[in-house]
Amino acid sequence: MTDALDEVFRREAGRCTAALIRVFGDIDLAEDAVAEAFAIATEKWPESGMPPNPGGWITTTARNRAIDRLRRESTSGERILAAHRLHIDTMEPNHDPEADTLNKLDDLVDVVADDQLRLMFLCAHPAIAADAQVALILRLLGGLKTGEIAMAFVIPEATLAQRIVRAKRKLHDNHAPYHIPRAAELPDRLQSVLASIYLIYTEGHTAAFGRTLTRTDLSSEAIRLGRTLAALMPDEPEALGLLALMLLSDSRRLSRVAVDGSLVRLADQDRTQWDRKLISEGQDLVRTCLRRNQPGSFQIQAAIAAVHADAPTAESTDWSQVVVLYNQLFEIRPNAVVALNRAVAVAELHGPIEGLAALAEIDPSSLDNYQPYHAALADILTRAGRHDEARASYDRVIELTTNTVEGDFLIRRRAAT
Amino acid sequence: MPQYMISVWHDDTYELDFSTPEAQRSVALVGAFNEELQEAGAWVFAAGLHPASSATVVRSSGGDVSMIDGPYAETKEQMGGFWMIEAVDLDAALAWAGKAAAACESPVELRPAQG
Numbered sequence: 289m290t291d292a293l294d295e296v297f298r299r300e301a302g303r304c305t306a307a308l309i310r311v312f313g314d315i316d317l318a319e320d321a322v323a324e325a326f327a328i329a330t331e332k333w334p335e336s337g338m339p340p341n342p343g344g345w346i347t348t349t350a351r352n353r354a355i356d357r358l359r360r361e362s363t364s365g366e367r368i369l370a371a372h373r374l375h376i377d378t379m380e381p382n383h384d385p386e387a388d389t390l391n392k393l394d395d396l397v398d399v400v401a402d403d404q405l406r407l408m409f410l411c412a413h414p415a416i417a418a419d420a421q422v423a424l425i426l427r428l429l430g431g432l433k434t435g436e437i438a439m440a441f442v443i444p445e446a447t448l449a450q451r452i453v454r455a456k457r458k459l460h461d462n463h464a465p466y467h468i469p470r471a472a473e474l475p476d477r478l479q480s481v482l483a484s485i486y487l488i489y490t491e492g493h494t495a496a497f498g499r500t501l502t503r504t505d506l507s508s509e510a511i512r513l514g515r516t517l518a519a520l521m522p523d524e525p526e527a528l529g530l531l532a533l534m535l536l537s538d539s540r541r542l543s544r545v546a547v548d549g550s551l552v553r554l555a556d557q558d559r560t561q562w563d564r565k566l567i568s569e570g571q572d573l574v575r576t577c578l579r580r581n582q583p584g585s586f587q588i589q590a591a592i593a594a595v596h597a598d599a600p601t602a603e604s605t606d607w608s609q610v611v612v613l614y615n616q617l618f619e620i621r622p623n624a625v626v627a628l629n630r631a632v633a634v635a636e637l638h639g640p641i642e643g644l645a646a647l648a649e650i651d652p653s654s655l656d657n658y659q660p661y662h663a664a665l666a667d668i669l670t671r672a673g674r675h676d677e678a679r680a681s682y683d684r685v686i687e688l689t690t691n692t693v694e695g696d697f698l699i700r701r702r703a704a705t
Numbered sequence: 706m707p708q709y710m711i712s713v714w715h716d717d718t719y720e721l722d723f724s725t726p727e728a729q730r731s732v733a734l735v736g737a738f739n740e741e742l743q744e745a746g747a748w749v750f751a752a753g754l755h756p757a758s759s760a761t762v763v764r765s766s767g768g769d770v771s772m773i774d775g776p777y778a779e780t781k782e783q784m785g786g787f788w789m790i791e792a793v794d795l796d797a798a799l800a801w802a803g804k805a806a807a808a809c810e811s812p813v814e815l816r817p818a819q820g
Binding site: 413473 | 706707709793797798817
């Protein structure tokens with residue numbers, strides 16, 4: 289039963305919270321009520337068995353709990369609705385909060401798909417700092433506890449809790465709307481949602497600190513959120529692109545880490561370990577995006593991952609295709625990190641001399657603290673036979689590497705140079 | 706409806722000389738933004754301020770009032786003016802803030818009023 293309950297919790301907590309925020313306009317009230325409903329379920333379900341519609345049961349129970357609490361804390365319906373903390377009356381043009389009564393809330397309580405989307409846009413509001421966006425998403429949509437999120441990001445729980453409280457207060461004090469942004473704002477706002485989910489994924493993919501290279505929970509959670517977003521916004525190619533990118537990256541999860549826990553580079557990975565199911569799902573999504581012909585940065589990155597997934601061996605990688613895609617990406621995102629990845633692909637296609645020439649086009653000061661830049665430089669310098677410079681670059685990479693597994697790998701590479 | 710303050714921040718070195726073409730252009734931009742706010746019913750009030758060097762800090766302690774010449778915060782950037790606006794929610798207020806930043810060609814800070 290505990291496993292079944294956990295499963296329901298992972299699946300339903302975010303949906304229920306999202307629906308209750310719409311009904312009550314109050315993030316904390318919704319969160320507390322959903323937590324209480326799960327606590328009741330934990331007591332009751334082992335005896336009574338799981339109800340046929342567990343999500344509906346949780347939502348209704350949470351709704352009742354929230355109403356009970358509001359009744360205790362205030363006497364009139366108007367006061368209850370004045371407790372609307374987020375600005376939700378803009379959501380529907382004819383919504384009049386004064387005319388609502390508690391009974392009418394019954395009609396509103398069903399979980400609608402849009403609730404989760406509203407909550408995503410709320411959590412990833414660009415007025416909130418990126419680290420707080422991520423924390424809010426994991427807490428409210430992922431149903432993760434503050435302690436779990438803090439552990440995943442290796443920060444003190446109190447720091448994370450304060451970050452969440454401050455973000456929620458800012459949204460409340462600013463009357464942040466609980467709606468799906470209007471068409472004019474949508475591209476920018478969607479970008480913020482996508483970036484947050486991808487940040488969760490990459491944090492899980494390569495843990496910034498610590499001894500374990502992948503933090504599967506965060507990656508899985510990001511993919512789950514990506515699936516939800518893609519299902520809710522099937523006409524947004526970038527939402528599909530993000531999901532495709534995460535699936536294709538994740539297909540290599542098992543082969544990224546050797547038995548001893550050390551890092552395995554893409555070129556050295558055992559490709560028979562790649563998850564074909566994830567690859568084919570990712571590639572289907574990439575093809576769907578291509579048909580839409582509205583390229584965006586996540587779609588292009590997914591297409592690059594798809595090219596790698598296509599190659600049965602590292603040597604058979606279609607590097608010319610990769611370079612073309614990085615050129616496209618650079619047109620949309622002309623930044624040093626994209627230029628770096630392009631240079632790495634150029635080195636593969638045309639050799640280390642051309643690769644170094646492409647690297648030389650990047651202003652080194654913009655990437656001085658960026659570990660992958662020095663890693664790429666060290667690798668290409670080695671291949672160009674410039675060993676002294678390569679060793680100096682390795683020293684800088686090792687200095688910048690905080691993941692111990694990756695650090696060990698680099699120390700071995702330097703010794704071999 | 707919620708009210709927000711949009712404050713304008715810049716280096717506090719500006720001259721109040723409205724005769725230059727540059728200043729005239731700036732006045733026209735801000736004037737057009739003010740009109741847009743008023744037509745939309747979002748306008749509450751607004752003021753452009755004299756430089757921070759014209760400020761006086763006043764304190765009251767146990768019935769004694771003291772004053773010191775100069776602005777409260779000794780920072781290079783100072784508030785040069787502000788609008789109080791009414792907006793239905795944060796996103797609407799942010800849209801006005803974006804137009805304000807364009808009109809005064811300077812960063813602005815959006816902050817909700819209590820109540």
